[in-house]
Amino acid sequence: MHVPLILTDFLDRAVKLYGEKPAVIDDERVLTYRQMNERVNQLSRGLQALGVEKGDKVAYLAPNTTEMLEGFYGVFQVGAIMTPLNTRLKPADYQFILEHSESKVLFVDEDLYPLVEEVLPKLPDLEQVIVHGEAKDGCLPYEAWLETFSNDSFDRVELEESDIASLLYTSGTTGNPKGVLLSHRANYLHALSTMHHLRVSDQDTLLHVLPMFHVNGWGSPFYYTANGATQVMLRRTDPKLILEKVEKHKVSILHMAPTVLNMVIEAYEAERPAIEQNVRVVIAGSAPPPAFVRRVEEDLKWKFVQVYGMTEISPLITTSELRSMDLDLSPEDRYRLKAKAGYEMIGSRVKVVDELGDEVPHDGKAIGEIITRTNGMMEGYYKNTEATNETIRNGWLHTGDMAVVDEGGNIEIVDRKKDVIISGGENISSIEVEGALYEHPSVLEAAVVAVPNEKWGEVPHAVVVLRDGETLTEEEIIAFCREKLAHFKAPKSITFTDELPKTASGKIQKVVIRKAFWEDKGRMVN
Numbered sequence: 222m223h224v225p226l227i228l229t230d231f232l233d234r235a236v237k238l239y240g241e242k243p244a245v246i247d248d249e250r251v252l253t254y255r256q257m258n259e260r261v262n263q264l265s266r267g268l269q270a271l272g273v274e275k276g277d278k279v280a281y282l283a284p285n286t287t288e289m290l291e292g293f294y295g296v297f298q299v300g301a302i303m304t305p306l307n308t309r310l311k312p313a314d315y316q317f318i319l320e321h322s323e324s325k326v327l328f329v330d331e332d333l334y335p336l337v338e339e340v341l342p343k344l345p346d347l348e349q350v351i352v353h354g355e356a357k358d359g360c361l362p363y364e365a366w367l368e369t370f371s372n373d374s375f376d377r378v379e380l381e382e383s384d385i386a387s388l389l390y391t392s393g394t395t396g397n398p399k400g401v402l403l404s405h406r407a408n409y410l411h412a413l414s415t416m417h418h419l420r421v422s423d424q425d426t427l428l429h430v431l432p433m434f435h436v437n438g439w440g441s442p443f444y445y446t447a448n449g450a451t452q453v454m455l456r457r458t459d460p461k462l463i464l465e466k467v468e469k470h471k472v473s474i475l476h477m478a479p480t481v482l483n484m485v486i487e488a489y490e491a492e493r494p495a496i497e498q499n500v501r502v503v504i505a506g507s508a509p510p511p512a513f514v515r516r517v518e519e520d521l522k523w524k525f526v527q528v529y530g531m532t533e534i535s536p537l538i539t540t541s542e543l544r545s546m547d548l549d550l551s552p553e554d555r556y557r558l559k560a561k562a563g564y565e566m567i568g569s570r571v572k573v574v575d576e577l578g579d580e581v582p583h584d585g586k587a588i589g590e591i592i593t594r595t596n597g598m599m600e601g602y603y604k605n606t607e608a609t610n611e612t613i614r615n616g617w618l619h620t621g622d623m624a625v626v627d628e629g630g631n632i633e634i635v636d637r638k639k640d641v642i643i644s645g646g647e648n649i650s651s652i653e654v655e656g657a658l659y660e661h662p663s664v665l666e667a668a669v670v671a672v673p674n675e676k677w678g679e680v681p682h683a684v685v686v687l688r689d690g691e692t693l694t695e696e697e698i699i700a701f702c703r704e705k706l707a708h709f710k711a712p713k714s715i716t717f718t719d720e721l722p723k724t725a726s727g728k729i730q731k732v733v734i735r736k737a738f739w740e741d742k743g744r745m746v747n
Contacts, residue, residue, distance in 0.1 A: 226382040226409035231447035232258060232294045239423060239449030246470055247287045247454040254449065257291055259372035264295030266370035271349050273325055275300030275378050278388060280324040282306040282315070282333050284456040285429040285438075288353045288363060292328060293433075293442045297386060297405075300378035301325075304388045305434035308333055309725035316340040317397055318390050319347055321604065328363070331355050382406035387439065388603060389532050400603035401532045411535035411597035412443035414568040418540045419474070419503060419526065425450040428466050430458065430477040435726040436536040437476055437505045437528070458727060460488035468494045476503040478727035479513065480666060486516055487665070487688075501526055505537070508634050510656035511556040518556070529562035529634065531620055533612065535597025538569040539632055547629075561633040562591075562624065569595035572617075573624050573632060585627040588635055588648065592617040623650075640731060642671040644680050649710050651731070654681050657705040658712075661698065663691035666721055668729045669712060672738040683712035684734055686721060693717075 232254075235244065240255040252260070273279060279296045281303070283289040289305075296303045304322050306315060315337050319327065327347055329337060331354025338357075341350060349361065356362040386405045390398040415421075427445045429452060431438035445452055453470050455463065463485055466472060477485075482502060500523040509527070517525045530536035541563035543555060550558070565571040573581050573589040581587035594617055601609035612619055623641060624634045635641070635650040642649040651669040658667035666686040671679040683702075687693060695715040702711040722733040 225380065226406045227297070227380050228386055228405050228408055228412075228443060229294060229297050229377065230409075231412070231443050232261065235446050235449045242423075242449055243451045244446075245287050245290060245452055245454065250287065252287065257287075258294075260287075260367065261291050261294045261298065262372045262375040263367045263370040264291060265298040265375045265377075267366060268295065268299045268301065268326065270370070271326060273299050273301050275380075276385070277301045277326075278304045278322045278324040280304040280306055280319060280322065280327045281329075281434070282308065282337065283328065283330040283353055283433075284308060284333070285433055285454045286330065286353065286456065287454060288328065288330070289433050290429075290442055290452065290454075293439075294446075297380075298375050298377045300380055300384070302385050302388050303439075304390075305439060307390070307434055307725055308336075308432060310336070312336060312340045314398070316343055318400075319344050321397075322388055322390075322400060325349075326351065328353065329360075331357075334360075380405060382409065385600065389434070389436075389439070391532055399605055399608055402600040402603050403535055403597075404600055407535050407597045407599070408440075408443060410568055411537065411595075412440060412447065414566050414596070415440060415537050416444040416448060418528075418537075418542060418566050419444065419501070421445060421448045421450060421474075423449040425473045426453060426470055427451070428453045428463065428470070428472040428475045429455050430463060430475050430481065432725050436532045437503075437530065438726065440536065441476060460484040461492060464488055464492055464494045464496070467500065468496050471498050472500065473498055474501045474503065476505070479504055479509045480721075480723060480729060481727035482517065483513070483666060486521060489521055496522075500524065503528055505530065508562065508652050509560050510659045511553065511560045512656075512660050514556040514559045515552070525559050527559055527561065527563060529622075529632070531622075533599045533618060533620075534569075534593060534595050535599075537566060538571055538593050538595055538597070539563045539565055541631075558631060561627075561631045563631055568597070569593055571595075571632065573626050581626060583626045583628050583630060585625050585633070588623050588625055590638070591620045591622045591624050591632065591634070593620065594618070640670070642669075642679055642681050644671075644674070644709060645677040647709055649681055651681065654683065654702065654706065654710055654712060657702045658683055658685065658698070660705065661693075661701050663687055663693050664698075666729070668721055668731055668734055670731050670735040670738070672714070672735075674713070680713040681710065682714050682716070682738065684716045684718055684721060686718060 235254045236258045244254040244257045245252045279301045327350045351361045353363045387403045389401045503526045527541035529539040539562045541559045571593045575589045581589040621638045654669040665688045668684045672682040674680040722730040
């Protein structure tokens with residue numbers, strides 16, 4: 222008999238095999254898997270008492286906390302759809318998402334409540350708000366509410382694996398965010414593949430660095446719960462705090478954005494914590510330069526794993542984990558391989574194709590778009606058939622990421638379609654230029670964008686954050702890049718700044734940087 226692939230299986234397995242093992246460490250609070258499951262049962266009964274039924278949306282606005290983690294399973298048990306919200310949006314964005322998703326209940330952390338307070342009266346279809354922490358007017362306090370319900374085994378709603386488990390809203394850098402519908406089956410099969418490729422085991426302790434609402438953050442409650450790993454919560458992205466928790470709790474694996482890892486390296490060099498256990502760090506986002514990988518593996522002594530994916534595919538489809546034939550390569554060649562998006566994971570088919578849909582040659586030079594067919598593919602964008610049909614064509618999901626493929630079949634992302642700089646008819650990869658900038662010892666962070674230029678149409682411009690105490694001139698940086706790159710690829714101008722705009726997960730927001738130059742023609746670079 223076929224057993225449906227329902228995400229509640231993962232917590233069931235953890236309770237059965239690891240019931241008395243620490244499941245969650247949230248500051249001084251520790252819960253075993255049995256205790257976590259009891260709270261999940263209370264949550265499900267509470268949702269049921271509020272009238273939440275199969276297919277209803279339940280929204281969460283919270284940092285990485287016990288309450289956020291148990292929300293996934295409590296929501297699933299009543300057949301409802303988990304709708305996590307980005308913690309870095311504006312009130313109008315929350316109003317749009319809560320209206321568009323038709324969310325029935327909102328759970329919100331007390332520290333984040335001010336972000337939605339002003340829009341709550343404008344949401345008549347939102348039936349109940351429950352606050353993690355101190356009570357607010359018209360809202361229920363979570364812990365006191367939870368305690369009123371039994372923690373006995375919950376009689377779950379019957380689900381099919383094709384039923385929707387999560388509704389996740391993309392960042393919405395152009396227009397309103399789009400809601401991505403992911404089924405239990407998609408999340409389940411993706412989790413099985415990913416936990417294999419990341420070598421997740423019951424001996425792991427995960428530090429939740431990536432926000433659980435984020436593309437590679439909400440997969441973690443599935444991979445690590447299923448394997449009985451201990452999960453350490455992190456409310457805020459602070460590099461010193463990350464290192465403290467890694468040392469204190471013997472953390473063995475972390476997921477984070479490259480910019481956050483960069484800050485962790487800086488803090489490590491200043492703090493020198495006594496971290497003796499083996500640590501793996503999983504990086505998703507913009508491709509790092511090989512020099513960055515070298516710093517992680519030689520200075521931190523952490524194993525570096527690059528992965529690639531997006532919300533619409535649950536999210537991961539490739540990994541850079543070295544294969545057996547790669548182990549005898551020189552360190553520099555290994556770092557170069559690890560910096561790439563890598564090869565396809567089990568359960569995914571990945572191709573790089575040209576404008577005619579033909580696969581590009583595996584020569585490391587021909588650029589095409591990454592497309593995929595995967596078990597983790599979304600059901601579509603909620604209430605947006607047009608966008609769904611633009612993204613999924615002939616059964617293949619078009620990612621919008623441009624890449625090359627080397628002779629070994631390893632994919633290397635060169636840019637988002639919108640981030641490729643076309644200067645005088647030449648295509649320039651902003652990622653390649655950033656790689657050159659990161660080789661300079663005085664550069665802490667860098668982002669390269671296209672800026673308008675009368676002669677060439679557009680040219681590369683670098684926005685740079687220097688390390689503390691370092692000084693560099695615009696001319697020195699440009700000259701350094703010209704030694705590393707063809708001259709037309711080197712940035713034509715530099716802006717120095719103290720901080721780059723970032724998303725909640727730490728990803729640099731190039732759209733924000735680029736907008737300033739294109740909206741203000743007075744900043745045209747000649």
